[in-house]
Amino acid sequence: MAGKITPTLSLKQFMMRKQVLGLYRSILRTIREVPGEKNKKELKDWVRADFRSNMHVIDENAVKVLLQHGKTFQEELRRSLSMSR
Structure with a gap:
């Protein structure tokens, strides 16, 4: 049985991956506060699709820009x- 071979990440790539996953989780936690199940589902689906579409970005500068866009989105959502309260 052949296993899936995953490339070894450099320390910098590992740290950036940690930041991306942390932002993803944080955004999903923020979405929990959104009123209305339909709104929550739409936002979750959109965030998942956005992160998945950028999953293969490996350029450090591009990842930093995407992280900043994600942080800005989260701040605006908060x-x-x-x-609204």
Whole structure:
């Protein structure tokens, strides 16, 4: 039985992967606060699709830009949630 061969990540790549996964989890936790199950599902689906579509990006600068976009999205979502309360 042949196993799946995964490339070894450099320390920098490993740390960036950790940041990406942390942001992903944090965004999903923020989405839990969104009112309405339909809204939550739409946001979750959109975030999952967005992260999946960028899963194969390996350029460090491109990943940093995507991380910043994700952080900005999360901040805007949090701001919208706090204003709606």
